[in-house]
Amino acid sequence: MKNLIINRYAMFNDNKAPKWIVLQLVEKCNLRCKMCYQWGETGSYLDFGKENLKLLSFEVIKDIINDCGDTKPYIGLYGGEPLMHPEIFEILRFLKEKEIKTYIDTNGTLNEKNAEKLIDSKVDLLWISLDGPPDINDRQRGNGVYKRVIKGIDRISYLKNQRNVTTPKLGISLTVTPLNYAYINELFFDNLDLSQIGSISIELQNFATAEEHSEYAKILNEEFELNTTAPIAKGLVQDPAIFSEMDTVLITSQLVRLKEACIERGINFNSSLKTLEPSNFKSYFEGNWNEMGDKKHHCSFPLTYAEITAKGDVVVCHTFYDHILGNVYETGFNAIWNGEKLKKLRSYLRKQLLPICTACCRYYYNPASGTN
Ligand SMILES: C[S@@+](CC[C@H](N)C(=O)[O-])C[C@H]1O[C@@H](n2cnc3c(N)ncnc32)[C@H](O)[C@@H]1O
């Protein structure tokens, strides 16, 4: 999971508002990355219908932030592609006026044309997705995408130097899949100019098996009375056989080398799996969660973190978009955050996890380490 470093003690303060909120600004996206659980080959958004795609209104965003009172949550802007929100720069200006730290998860294709505005906005951090050297990245993310992303990085870096400013800091997020796993270090060592980059995050393709998904839907119905087939989480369903050819020794050796290089150069390094060992990657891609060095038995994230989807639904993570705790177009955020549904979910997650939690980037997070 990629984000800024959050004060680890603040994370556990008793508080009436979350410390960290992700706003899904839009559902739409200008790319169709193959592994994407939203818009990829098995993505759940493909069925939405163009005319039904939602965006989170600026007005409701203001209400959410104002509802947090004195708490200044750390804000992540997410999508789809968040730079496609028509009022993205008004939103950024509002957050800056409120002195709220903000990052954007972006596919990087719209950064070149928005470079000046992004710098003017003083947004703290851009997490830019790149999945390999040019041909590999474009096989996963679409033709011509690599070049557009690099133009954006170059333009922003050039303007930052020219204006002698340090924001936005730039992070690269790479999602490891069967297509790109052998080319991770070719991207970082042979293609990118690392002097432009402040952080690197290595995520693994998240997935759930069909059995885990149906078990999850059953629990949502039986324990949480949600009457749902969990259609959004369906986009995460994969047969682990698609990962069977992946060379986990090669993945490990690349990440160990990359981590060392990051430490040497003062670049923040994050890997969603903390234990960089072939057996751990093997267990992950085989779906043998119990064998993993990074396994968890409960999750405290919903105590401090919330996500609001473009539909206005309040959820507790990227993975739980079907587990709706309320809607900010109908009920104030504060009432939902402190409401009975969230209390019930928190209490459940204190004792056990849900069957698709292993498909969640937060699952591997270790708040005690103080880093992501
Ligand atoms: C869903 S995208 C939204 C933001 C923006 N469109 C982007 O691509 O950065 C956020 C991140 O999720 C990653 N991602 C997509 N599908 C994934 C999956 N199945 N497992 C893990 N990460 C995934 C993307 O590569 C991207 O870095």
Ligand code: SF4
């Ligand atoms: S750019 Fe982001 S949201 Fe769009 S398809 Fe790719 S990973 Fe998914």
Ligand code: SF4
């Ligand atoms: S581990 Fe489970 S409960 Fe915790 S944030 Fe992830 S999906 Fe949500």
